[in-house]
Amino acid sequence: MSDSSEALAAGIGAVLGEATGAEVVVDDVRRLTGGASRETWAARTHSDDGERTVVLRRDPPGHGEPARMRAEAACLRAAADAGVPVPRLIAAGDDAPGIDAPYLVTDMVEGEAIARKIQRDEAFAGVRVHLARDMGRVLGLIHRTPTGTLEMLDDRDPVDLIEAIYHDVDYPRPAVETGLRWLRDHRPDRRPNTLVHGDFRMGNLLIDNSGIRGVLDWELAHLGDPIEDLGWLCVRAWRFGQSAPVAGIGSREDLLDGYRDITGDRPDPDELHWWEVFGTLRWLVLSRFQAFRHLGGGEHSLELAAVGRRVCESEYDLLLALDLLDDISHDPEVRAEDSRVHDRPALTEVLDLVSETLRTDVLGALPSERGREKYLLKICLNLLGMVDREIGSGADQVAVTDGLTALGFADEVSLAQAIRAGDVDPATADVRHAMSAAVLARLRVANPRHVVASRNR
Template identity: 60%
Template sequence: MAVTPDSPVSEEVSLTEGVGEVLRAATSRAVTEVSLRQFTGGASKQVYAVDARDETGASLCAVLRRDPPGHGDADRMRAEAACLRAAAAAGVPVPAVLAAADTAPGIDAPYLLMNMVEGESIPRKLHRDPEFAPVRERLAGDLGRVLGLIHRTPLDTLDLLDDQDPLEAIEQIYRDLDEPRPTVEMGLRWLREHRPPPRRKALVHGDFRIGNFLITPDGVRAVLDWELAHRGDPVEDLGWLCVRAWRFGASAPVGGLGTREQLLDGYAQTTGFRPTAAELHWWEAFGTLKWLVLSRFQAERHLSGEERSVELAAIGRRVCESEYDLLAVLGLFDESVAVPTPFEPMVTVHDRPELTEILDLVAETLTEEIAPTLTAEQQRQRFLLRICVNLLGTASRELHAGPAATDEVTVLLGELGCDSETELAERLRAESLSYSDKEIRRVVSLAVLSRLQVANPRYLK
């Protein structure tokens, strides 16, 4: 995942020393000063910026990726290093691997040490900053050309990569969550019924999206984060790049940067073949369902008690965004539905400010009075503060909405002979109901829209 700089590492002296030793061995230079700065926003890896100097005073900049100590996956890290080396040999812009191993003193986990590449990955800057205007209109084609290079990478050194069927893999993750959802069941059935013939297997990046590559005004400088790479259908990467979640609020379908036609044009220039619109649509639908399931999977880490986290908790409330996107990309969202008018507030013995007013006031105070006091070095605190403010807004909107939407969904489910959305999902899975039925589309659309109006009403604009 993409990351943003945070505060300096203060107590991990042994890690600093260990990185210094690895850097000395990798560069054959007498490294005399090493400092680390951890990044925030990574998913399963710990990522550090490495700033060092040699005996001449010359600067050495690198990036360390390691598994959390005690939770390492050496095979996966070896595969990531192999992908970077193979992709580099094929002409893909990637950071150069300086060192990689299952462990090292002080690092104490499988790791990768790479050279630092300059460039921007923050979506809003790529979408809006004037300095990227010259490259912005051609980026979709450039990304298609880069994907073509990735997919032409020889597989002879990549035996470590898995080649599991991606639809079966994501369905298994969903089943293991043991939370049947009508939208997922509808999506799975549509995907099985419309699956295109497979392409010849290639190196698939697995998370090729805005945020995971570095851009300068000259173009794409580096493709990052290869931890999900595998062997599979190359069109998977193209579809993933088109998923709405990776547009970050911009309207253009390819990462908020360009058109699908530009993407396919660039891809064809590198590979000599052009996937069909139907193939790209199927893989975009698959990617949307995949992100829905993975979002719910991430939230489960908090909900199960495994990892208490306000960030993961917030993700749980955003699953409805992907539900909405999935219904939309499949053409199954019922545009006629509308969220019921909220009930009037109940009479209460409590004084004002009312509960919703309290939540709104706290959110306003955090945003307007506390957030501006945080320094640039307090990126993590700023990030968490934004999440807390968003959750307060969700709570306020849910209290204001009352039970009207839940009551209407319950009535519509009853007309279908179902007590709950779970029962509807189970009947869709058993194929005793048709996912294209008008009344099913209506109740599922209403449930998703009601959740979205509370969780993130701006998503509908």
């Protein structure tokens, strides 16, 4: 282990020893993939009770938020008492030597969290049949959790909150302004507050061939309308390219049936749709906020930077959910390859060669235990692909400019401000065409496969 890993291992051993009253030795720690806002580590421990693996979640050192970590620990305790399948909390604290940030330590729960494996692998074929209904049942348990020990959780209006984050980022977009207007105009009656997980989706659930083994990542938990969690689970981003509306594996009907099994209540489809639209807009704004953590200089991160180029996926999904997306033909590419100054290989050829080498000779050669490095390398490859596609996006850029000019706007910011002021109706043909052209131009560069994958509503 490196010096930093040894210090972290010693820190984990110390806090576990204090929590359990036994001497605990940690001889291996490894960082797990994912987690743009918090770090997740697995640690192998030894004590008089034997060997086991625990999981450490901590804020990035130097960027700690103790109150939020304390709230997450409280949610784990309350949810466990209510019968929600969650990892057992062993220790939590605001700081500790070697850990150097707010943290919590839980038992390791066995199960698969990678959405694409759960959606596609034969090993999960049996559980996929009832998984959407299982999700509804687990959400019912969460929403029935007593909240007497959770008074520290945020209970602000979710639309007000997401709008405030959007304004703080100060990056006006027509699709966001359109979504905010629709949410205000169509809002259903608000239900009494319950515990809301806030990020219940594939990736934060551990699943085996029997069902849901663990609900993870409670850092966004709050008090609010319970249907928010159901709508979030239906957001297109969490389908990962599959067509089934609930997490890419099931139907909304099964989800609602499972929820009724536990709560006795079956939400109306229109209510669920409102929260699905809200969830799509929420992910759009949170993605932009995450990117600005890097772009604003607050936290240097390849992962956060890459998220900035994925915002257009949520813009596309939002217009699709609101039935405001126009189909716009893709003109032939205009590529900047015919250079009379530089020798070959041309710029796009260089990018292709570098990507191919990294994918085959570097990524393929990394052993399975280098999971973090493989994850970061895949992000780099995706970014190189975006650069390559942007070089050939001249026709799309012209279409965006032409659409805005026809409306009398110099840029998207001006159009967004006009929608906010109520001077422009986003449902009119010319406006929806201009919005669609801009979103599709970005999406064809960032992730062209998303356009095809999203045709199924």
